[in-house]
Every structure is written in C-alpha cells, then in structure tokens.
Amino acid sequence: MEFRPPAPRYLQVAEHLREAILRGDYKPGEALPGEPQLAQRYNLSRPTIRQAIAALRTEGLVAAEHGRGTFVRERRPVLQVSSAYLTQGAQWADQHPGLVASQVIREVVEVPATDEVAVALHLVGETRVVVRRRLMLVDDDPVQLADSYYPAELVRDTPIADPAKLPGGTIAALKRLGLTLDRFEEYVATRMPAPDEIRTLRLAEGVPVIVLSWVAYAEGDTPVEYSVATLNGERHRLKYEFPAQP
C-alpha cells in the first residue's frame, strides 16, 4: 500500500493559489491579495505565506513588485529568430511587424582571448581578439546580450574594431573586409541566468536563458567570428529549416 504524507502547508497554499490563477480568478496583470491578508485567510504566519508565493515566483507564474503587490505575470509576445539572419542577412524585423528593434553598443575593446574563444577561433600564438559587446532591445525592452569576437590581427583598424554601429550587421561588415564566408556552425544550450544577466535582461524569476553561439568560417575553414548571444528564454523561439536530402 502506497503511503503519501500530506504535503507541507506552504505547498498546499501554492497549489490553491495556482489553481485560482489558472482558473482565471486572478487574471494576468491583477494583484494577489496582500501577504497579511493571505496569512489571515489560510490561518498561517506571513513567512509561510511568503514561502508559498516564492514557489509560484520560481515557476514564473507571478512576480512581486516591492511596495505595490504581487501580480499574475503577463505573457509578452514571443520573438522568432531564424537562422536565415546569418546566411541571408534577413532582417529580424521582417517577421515582426509593429515591433521596433534597436541595439546599444556596450563596449568594443581588444583583449586577450579566453580559452573558450581561442579554441573557437583556432588561435595559437597571437591570441588577442577584438570583442564587440552589444545589448539588443525590442520596443525598448532588453531581450538579448550578444558578444562577438574577432581575431585582432584581422580586424584591427577596421570598422569592426570601432565602437559604432555596423550597418547591416557584423556579417555584412566581414564581407566588406573582403572575406568570403563559407559556412556557419551554431550551438544552442540553456541555463539559468547569472545575477547580472537577470538585471540587464530584466528577467523575471524562474526564467532561463538560451545561449546561442556560432562560428563563422571563411574559405579555407578559417574561423573569423565567434559570437555568444544570451537570450531571454521566455521571449525567444529559434527556427531552423533544412531539406531532407542534404
């Protein structure tokens, strides 16, 4: 005979509130009752009520705002990222009418390569790289951090090493240097964000990030760009298309 100990009270409260939210008793954007009020209603102490709400927060179901209340999360539109933006320079905005994309160049500097970067760019000996750190925004919401690394010898004293926006993106800028790109390798992973990423991307609690990284190879299988983008996992969906017969 299976024996099930009763769930802790804070989980019972969390479950009760979760059902109420999913049933629509509390709608997206609406506030839950205050913590003291919930404590009275369930006949529990406020810390226990907070524990219940903490569970809902890590699920991403509600978000607390200091001094205002605890609100049922609204789901914002999902942004679709297609691999075509690499190969065809397809503009992201084409697929998202009505949304305004912009970017902030946070830093463009020459630095020694980390091991990860050196391996990706096949660097030996001369291991200095130029890194462009950017923050991408959609309708003024930060949605993506993107760092692109280039061998310093290749891009020193070119527009890529200059802290100004590159018209048409980094891929177009590489082509203007006379490079013929051959192929891309792209990797997708996921993890929970670090505290600074939570701040910069304004991530809600319990929202993972997508880590999208790629290497652009020029002819002769020479890597010329290594990029790592950190995407708000809640707002992005990646799309790939390929033929069945390669």
Place this chain on the structure above:
Amino acid sequence: MEFRPPAPRYLQVAEHLREAILRGDYKPGEALPGEPQLAQRYNLSRPTIRQAIAALRTEGLVAAEHGRGTFVRERRPVLQVSSAYLTQGAQWADQHPGLVASQVIREVVEVPATDEVAVALHLVGETRVVVRRRLMLVDDDPVQLADSYYPAELVRDTPIADPAKLPGGTIAALKRLGLTLDRFEEYVATRMPAPDEIRTLRLAEGVPVIVLSWVAYAEGDTPVEYSVATLNGERHRLKYEFPAQP
C-alpha cells in the same frame, strides 16, 4: 551621482559562497558546511543562511539532500545533438563513444489531436492522430522525453502505430511507408520544467529544459510527423551547420 544601497546580507553570503565554489574551495560532489555552522560563521540566523542557500539552489550551483547535506553539483557530460540525425539518420551514438543509448516506449495510442498538433499537421476534419511517447536514456539516465504525432489515416495499421521499437528511428519508418520526405522545420525553446518532468527526467533544482519540436514535410508540403522532445537542459547542446550561401 549613482547611489548603490548595500546588498542584503543573504545575498552577500550567497555571493561569498558562490565565489568559494567557483574558486574550488568546495569541489563538485562535496558538501557545504551545515546550516547551523554557516549561521555561526557569518553571525546570522539560520533562516537567513537558508535564504542564501536557496539562491544558490535556484542557480543550480548546489543541491540540498534532506538528512545528508548541501552538495556542490556535479556536471555530467554534455550530449551533443546534431540536426544531421534528422536528415541523414546519423546515429547519435557515433558522436558519443562509450555512452550507451536506449529508449523506453511509454505509450503508442490513437487520440484526438490537440489544437497545437492539429495546426502543426495541417489537420482539418479528420483530426485523429497516433502518438508515440518515448523516454530516451543514456547509460540508464533518463535524458529526454519525445512525443511524435502522425495523422491517424496515414499510419493506422502500420508499424508506426505498433508499440514496438522502430529500427532506424521514426524517420526511417516513414520512408518505409513509401513517403518521400522533403524538408524539416525545427523549433527550439526553453522553459522551467513541470513537476512531472522534474520527476521523470530526474532534474535537479534550477535546471531548465530545452523544448525541441519539428515538423517533417513530405513532397507537396504535406506534414507527416510532428514531434516534441523535452530535453534535460543541463546535459544537451544542439548543433546546427549550414552553408553561408544557401
């Protein structure tokens, strides 16, 4: 003038422990000092220490085990999934020598299509589908849940509707039905797992999942398979390759 209030004590403790872990003072698999001991060391109450550890748990840096201690998480090998397994039927094991892959067929049944499935398979009118639910394991660790949907009319009374393993995978099985596959559309997203996914995939705290879904189109742009796979986000990395000139 920017003003920074001091961080709360529990975040300072979390930061201190995080640095110690990353520096290697506590190695993967090792236990942190007990909570009463940490409370004494930092001169804080136990609930405050617990709050600090809770932050590290949601980051996935440590995992608590009731009655045993709080341990620094071990990172198990990352499994790379290449899109080639769809197009070329490339066997997954090729890239991971020494690891043994297996699968458990959880269920093969005919059911009415959900809205999501009906849209993906372009179903109107006849909206029954055969679904194959499988659990993929590596070295007996569950790592992936995969559900594949097929129009019922297409696969009824074929091996695909039979609860036995399909040699060579589902793509090969479709080809044996005489279908010529034309192209794939694949989507990647991430989210925190539901409680049942945490159980089935034996996910640690603070580990997101990758949701990988794809549609296989036969000639004439007819969708013949829609699959949704839920992957342990900590153990998977997806790899895509494509030429610069499409």
Place this chain on the structure above:
DNA sequence: GAGTGGTCTAGACCACGCC
C-alpha cells in the same frame, strides 16, 4: 501616512540519512 513586499531574528519541532 497607509499599505505593500523585503529582510531578519530566535527560537521550535519534524523527517531523513547514517552509524
């Protein structure tokens, strides 16, 4: 100023793992 969530204390008792 009233109400909200955020932090923190100093205890208590329980459930679990292990010797």
Place this chain on the structure above:
DNA sequence: GCGTGGTCTAGACCACTCA
C-alpha cells in the same frame, strides 16, 4: 542517537509605492 535539511511561528523593522 545525532547531525542534516525541511517546516513553521510571532513577531520586528525597513524600503518602496501611491494617494
């Protein structure tokens, strides 16, 4: 039995938002 983490209390004070 003892140490571990898990749950819970009944307060306190602070920081923030909004009328």
